[in-house]
Amino acid sequence: xxxxxxxxxxxxxxxxxxxxxxxxxxxxAQATAILDVFEIGTYSQxxxxxxxxTANYGGATxxxxxxxxxTLIPGGIDRIGYYMELQASGGDRxxxxxxxxxxxxxxxxxxxxxxxxxxxxxxxIANMNVESNVSSIVTGTGIGTGNIEFWHNCYTQDNEIxxxxxxxxxxxxxxxxxxxxxxxxxxxxxxxxxxxxxxAWNAWDHSSFNDLGIGNNSSGHPDWTFxxxxxxxxxxxxxxWVNPTIQNVPEPTTLALxxxxxxxxxLSRKRKAK
Ligand SMILES: [Ca+2]
Ligand SMILES: [Ca+2]
Ligand SMILES: [Ca+2]
Numbered sequence: 001x002x003x004x005x006x007x008x009x010x011x012x013x014x015x016x017x018x019x020x021x022x023x024x025x026x027x028x029a030q031a032t033a034i035l036d037v038f039e040i041g042t043y044s045q046x047x048x049x050x051x052x053x054t055a056n057y058g059g060a061t062x063x064x065x066x067x068x069x070x071t072l073i074p075g076g077i078d079r080i081g082y083y084m085e086l087q088a089s090g091g092d093r094x095x096x097x098x099x100x101x102x103x104x105x106x107x108x109x110x111x112x113x114x115x116x117x118x119x120x121x122x123x124x125i126a127n128m129n130v131e132s133n134v135s136s137i138v139t140g141t142g143i144g145t146g147n148i149e150f151w152h153n154c155y156t157q158d159n160e161i162x163x164x165x166x167x168x169x170x171x172x173x174x175x176x177x178x179x180x181x182x183x184x185x186x187x188x189x190x191x192x193x194x195x196x197x198x199x200a201w202n203a204w205d206h207s208s209f210n211d212l213g214i215g216n217n218s219s220g221h222p223d224w225t226f227x228x229x230x231x232x233x234x235x236x237x238x239x240x241w242v243n244p245t246i247q248n249v250p251e252p253t254t255l256a257l258x259x260x261x262x263x264x265x266x267l268s269r270k271r272k273a274k
Contacts, residue, residue, distance in 0.1 A: 033083035043241040051236040055204040059116040075246035084199040087235035096132040100125040115182040121150040138194040145193025154179035171225035200224040
């Protein structure tokens with residue numbers, strides 16, 4: 001005979017198998033943050049995008065393969081994480097993950113900052129955790145010297161908000177998005193304390209340039225501006241994840257059943273007391 005516990009385990013196993021199968025079907029053939037990132041366990045995925053070799057979005061929304069930005073997360077989020085994975089034909093697969101204290105609660109403003117999202121993030125970020133398989137990337141937890149340059153604008157080299165150590169004559173981790181038009185575009189994450197760009201994807205608002213890279217660009221501008229490298233990668237993926245502030249919330253049905261059980265107990269005790 002099969003015991004209740006065995007039955008429960010069996011159905012749990014079959015559910016797990018079904019979920020995995022669905023997951024594998026839904027995901028493109030790539031590693032994904034789930035397999036690479038140690039910290040990912042408590043995070044929920046908001047976006048996955050196969051970065052195109054050429055992009056000139058204007059106000060258009062990128063063709064995300066996964067877009068959960070409409071999901072309501074009760075209690076909000078306390079962290080946001082970005083994962084970029086690149087591989088050139090015949091080259092090594094490179095990936096980098098950086099998470100930080102949430103700089104917004106608007107999930108729709110955590111992805112590619114095309115003009116229609118209203119997202120422009122040019123600021124320091126707090127409490128950054130960095131993981132990577134690229135040896136030059138400075139990894140660690142609680143890094144206090146992160147900053148982001150997420151905008152749809154054209155930009156210049158000068159260090160507009162005074163990021164420590166940035167070069168006013170170079171495109172790097174401190175630039176100026178003074179042009180309000182939707183042009184060129186920057187999606188860059190940096191560790192200014194290490195004088196390091198963690199990843200950069202630029203020119204997704206420009207008709208001819210398409211810049212993409214992990215770490216500092218060793219030739220030309222450190223943040224890959226004008227590098228025009230996107231087409232050199234056969235695999236190029238961007239993922240956005242968030243950490244819900246409230247973890248392990250019981251499912252509503254469990255709560256309701258628990259409530260009914262307690263109410264029933266109270267009622268029977270009252271009856272006995274009479
Ligand atoms: Ca600069
Ligand atoms: Ca920059
Ligand atoms: Ca472009």
